[in-house]
Amino acid sequence: MAKKNIKPATPAPAQLQPLFDFPLQTKYIILAVIGVIFYGNTLFNQYALDDNGVILGNTYVQKGVSGIYKIMTNDAYSSYLEQMHASQGFTGGRYRPLSIVCFAVEQSLFGDSAFIRHLINILFFIGTIFAIYYFLSNFLLKKIARGDDIALLSAVLFSIHPLHTEVVANIKSFDEILSLFFIMLTFIFSLKYITENIKKYLYFAVGSFFLSLLSKEYAITLIFLLPMLFYLYPMENKKSAISYSIPYFITAFVYIILRFASVGIPHSNAGVHYINNQLRMDPYYLATPVQKFATEWYALGKYLFQLVVPYPLACDYSYNQIPYHNFSDITVWLSLFAIVGIAYWGFKLLMKKDVMALPVFFFLFMLIPISNFFINVGASYGERFDYHASLGFIVVISWLAFRLTKKIPFATRKVAITGVTVVLVLACAGETISRNADWKNDYTLFMHDVKIVPNSEFADCDASVGYINLSTEKGNESRKTNMLDTAVMLCKRAIALDKGFPDPFINVGLAYYYLSNLDSAKYYWDIVQSGLYPNHPKVLFYRPLLAKSFLNKAEVVGANNPLIAIQEIRKGLSEDSTNADLWYNIGVAYANTQQFDYAQYAWTKTLELKPDSNTVKNATAALNSLRNIPKGARGK
Numbered sequence: 099m100a101k102k103n104i105k106p107a108t109p110a111p112a113q114l115q116p117l118f119d120f121p122l123q124t125k126y127i128i129l130a131v132i133g134v135i136f137y138g139n140t141l142f143n144q145y146a147l148d149d150n151g152v153i154l155g156n157t158y159v160q161k162g163v164s165g166i167y168k169i170m171t172n173d174a175y176s177s178y179l180e181q182m183h184a185s186q187g188f189t190g191g192r193y194r195p196l197s198i199v200c201f202a203v204e205q206s207l208f209g210d211s212a213f214i215r216h217l218i219n220i221l222f223f224i225g226t227i228f229a230i231y232y233f234l235s236n237f238l239l240k241k242i243a244r245g246d247d248i249a250l251l252s253a254v255l256f257s258i259h260p261l262h263t264e265v266v267a268n269i270k271s272f273d274e275i276l277s278l279f280f281i282m283l284t285f286i287f288s289l290k291y292i293t294e295n296i297k298k299y300l301y302f303a304v305g306s307f308f309l310s311l312l313s314k315e316y317a318i319t320l321i322f323l324l325p326m327l328f329y330l331y332p333m334e335n336k337k338s339a340i341s342y343s344i345p346y347f348i349t350a351f352v353y354i355i356l357r358f359a360s361v362g363i364p365h366s367n368a369g370v371h372y373i374n375n376q377l378r379m380d381p382y383y384l385a386t387p388v389q390k391f392a393t394e395w396y397a398l399g400k401y402l403f404q405l406v407v408p409y410p411l412a413c414d415y416s417y418n419q420i421p422y423h424n425f426s427d428i429t430v431w432l433s434l435f436a437i438v439g440i441a442y443w444g445f446k447l448l449m450k451k452d453v454m455a456l457p458v459f460f461f462l463f464m465l466i467p468i469s470n471f472f473i474n475v476g477a478s479y480g481e482r483f484d485y486h487a488s489l490g491f492i493v494v495i496s497w498l499a500f501r502l503t504k505k506i507p508f509a510t511r512k513v514a515i516t517g518v519t520v521v522l523v524l525a526c527a528g529e530t531i532s533r534n535a536d537w538k539n540d541y542t543l544f545m546h547d548v549k550i551v552p553n554s555e556f557a558d559c560d561a562s563v564g565y566i567n568l569s570t571e572k573g574n575e576s577r578k579t580n581m582l583d584t585a586v587m588l589c590k591r592a593i594a595l596d597k598g599f600p601d602p603f604i605n606v607g608l609a610y611y612y613l614s615n616l617d618s619a620k621y622y623w624d625i626v627q628s629g630l631y632p633n634h635p636k637v638l639f640y641r642p643l644l645a646k647s648f649l650n651k652a653e654v655v656g657a658n659n660p661l662i663a664i665q666e667i668r669k670g671l672s673e674d675s676t677n678a679d680l681w682y683n684i685g686v687a688y689a690n691t692q693q694f695d696y697a698q699y700a701w702t703k704t705l706e707l708k709p710d711s712n713t714v715k716n717a718t719a720a721l722n723s724l725r726n727i728p729k730g731a732r733g734k
Contacts, residue, residue: 117247117500117512125250126228132257132523133224136530140216140267144539147413148270151178153201154210162206169198173361181635193357196312197273215269222275223266227257229282230489237289238331238453244500251496254519256489258526260533261408264482267537268413273314274485280310281317281486284346285327292328292342304349311353316486319463321350323456330453381417381478382470389422392430394470396423397479399433401465405484405491411533412550412557413543415479418595419554437462454497461490540564548588558592559601561585566609578612585609600630604637611640616647620669645674649683660690678707682717689720 120128145154156177158165173179174192201215208214231253239245256262265271287303290296310317324346328339382390397420412419423430444458464486468475475483499518503511536546541564548554548561562585568574569581589606592599607622623644626637648670656663667684670677685700701717 114244115508117244117508117515118250125231129227129231129253129257130224132254133220133227136258136527137220137223137266137534139531140220140534140537141213143216143267143534143537144212145269146537146540146543147268149268150540151175152198152270153215155181156198156201157181159198159201159205162202165202166199169195169202171360174198193361194273194312194314195360196309197270197276200272200276212269215272216267219266219269219272219275222272222279223257223262226275226279226282227253229279229286230256233282233286234493237286238327238456239497241331242453243504248493248496248500251499251515251519252489252493255492255496255522258523258530259405259408259488259492260411260526260529261404261481261484261488263411263530263533263537264413264480265485267534268482271482271485274482277310277313277316278486278489280306280313281320284310284317284320284324288324288342288346289327289331300345304345307346307349308353311350315467316464318350318353319466321347323460323463326448326459327456330448330451330456380474381476382422382474384417385422389424390470392423392425392427393420393478395434395437396420396427396430397433398437398465398469399429400479401468401484401487402433402436402491404481405488409529410550411481411529412547412554413481413537414547414551414554414557414560416477416554416556419551419557420478421553437465454494457490457493457497459490461487461494464490541568552591553595555592555595555599555602558588558595559599559605562588562592562602562605562609566605566612569612582609582613586613598630600626600634603630604634604640608640611644611647614647616644616651616669619644620673641673642677645670645677645680648673649677649680652683652687656687660687663687664691676707678704678711681707685717685720 118125152174153159157180158168158172158177161168168176174194200218204211204215204218231249234249234252235246239249242248265274283306284303287299287306291299291303307317307320310320321343325339325343328342382393385393400420425431440458441462444455444462447455447458467473468480468483468487470478477483499515503514506514536543540560544557544560545564548557551557565581565585565588569578569585574581586606586609589602589609592602593606603622603626607619607626610616610618610622619640623637623640626632626634627641631637648666652663652666652670656666664684664687667680667687670680671684674680681700681703685697685704688694688697688700697720701720704717
């Protein structure tokens with residue numbers, strides 16, 4: 099009888115020689131060092147992008163701890179909307195007070211210190227990496243072969259992924275960091291409570307879950323993910339998994355009540371395209387229902403693609419950088435099949451009670467809040483939105499790296515995986531550190547990214563502001579005209595993309611103003627005030643300045659020609675009819691052209707506006723001299 103070849107039993111995970119054979123403390127040190135090296139240069143950055151609206155321009159934050167009540171009872175953008183004379187539009191969509199409360203506390207302790215806030219972002223990001231490794235190593239992957247190796251590789255890949263630069267480098271995105279940090283703590287403490295049956299861990303778990311909900315809306319998906327986690331590990335049946343989930347269901351219900359009481363019921367904002375009919379908020383405001391649905395699927399595929407190819411990176415993908423798609427586009431179908439295929443695989447893993455089902459569904463569930471399927475998130479795509487989903491993706495990739503190489507000899511396998519990891523670390527470090535520098539401030543960010551996303555109307559507008567502001571700084575006198583011409587070009591490109599968006603009209607008007615092309619500035623600002631956004635705060639601020647410039651021009655070009663002076667001053671009065679100097683000077687011009695009745699009217703308006711000024715004294719004397727002229731001798 100032939101002797102059968104009997105394969106030896108697979109060794110228990112604890113008996114396998116670790117591929118990453120470092121002491122536990124060293125592993126945490128490696129993760130911390132990676133976090134510091136990759137994001138240390140953000141400490142010298144300033145504020146950029148949404149930092150201005152959420153922190154510097156947020157009156158609640160600027161009040162410090164005394165503004166916390168307002169923060170807790172209002173939409174995240176409530177202060178910004180008030181300043182834009184727009185009280186509605188985002189209602190019910192953005193209740194994420196925890197990070198803003200932290201900004202208020204920081205304001206009381208440290209003032210507007212960008213350094214401190216960047217430091218806090220880095221520390222909590224590193225804390226999130228620690229929590230990811232701890233959860234994977236000690237719980238989710240503990241019972242599978244090479245679980246600790248997969249856990250460490252996952253934590254390393256997560257920490258180095260360049261797609262996370264927007265989250266860490268942009269202070270405002272502290273909400274993303276807090277959200278994932280507390281989600282990880284919820285996973286950890288919930289399983290510690292189940293395995294050790296110590297009540298305090300349940301309190302920690304429920305508290306972490308509530309804080310994750312207050313950080314950002316992603317955590318609501320845990321009402322599905324937690325029962326799945328309990329079912330996969332360490333629970334034995336679905337019934338017990340549900341029973342252990344009840345405290346979290348109650349917590350979610352309390353959060354929803356608090357949210358509704360503070361900001362109202364979330365809605366899709368269907369048909370609402372502007373704040374006060376003007377400020378853009380719906381990325382699909384020009385799309386048909388079919389185009390909207392197709393483009394949403396395309397965006398999900400793009401989230402998956404950029405996890406694999408995170409280059410180039412940009413801070414904005416608004417209209418029309420991602421054009422509207424139809425189902426005749428093969429990329430839409432590729433996205434749909436990829437997501438559906440991943441979901442099908444996840445269900446198969448779930449039916450087998452394979453713990454890898456959790457990261458698969460973590461990836462899928464974290465795409466739901468950013469999909470625009472149910473709630474308008476205000477953008478069709480954003481790199482920061484991929485932060486949570488990337489964790490599930492990276493865990494699966496790390497698991498596959500070990501699974502697909504399991505037949506390779508240990509020594510060769512160790513060299514291969516370690517070598518590839520080192521190459522990825524170096525490559526990602528180059529991209530991430532360089533990208534951090536782009537986030538130094540608004541100027542560096544927008545003027546760089548406008549080259550990456552030339553079809554984004556917001557990127558064009560924001561870059562134009564950078565060029566305009568730089569043109570006014572000392573030392574740029576020789577480059578002023580070129581900078582302003584570039585700003586004009588960018589604004590007109592944005593206008594060509596969307597003639598209903600007021601910002602490029604405002605910015606191009608400002609560029610022309612600094613170019614001393616006052617008529618063009620008036621032309622574009624008139625468009626805004628006549629229909630696009632009549633009460634836009636910037637236009638209301640700029641118009642009096644333009645009026646004074648018309649007066650200055652009248653004094654120069656109309657010095658020897660009062661008719662030209664009258665023409666220019668009339669333009670100024672159309673910008674600011676409350677300027678007494680304009681009325682006085684047009685009265686002088688009318689008198690010089692013997693239009694005495696007009697002069698009398700202009701000087702009377704001067705007296706009404708400035709009853710106690712030197713200008714009024716001159717106007718009064720002029721009026722008295724007019725009264726001494728016989729009525730029949732007055733010209734018109």
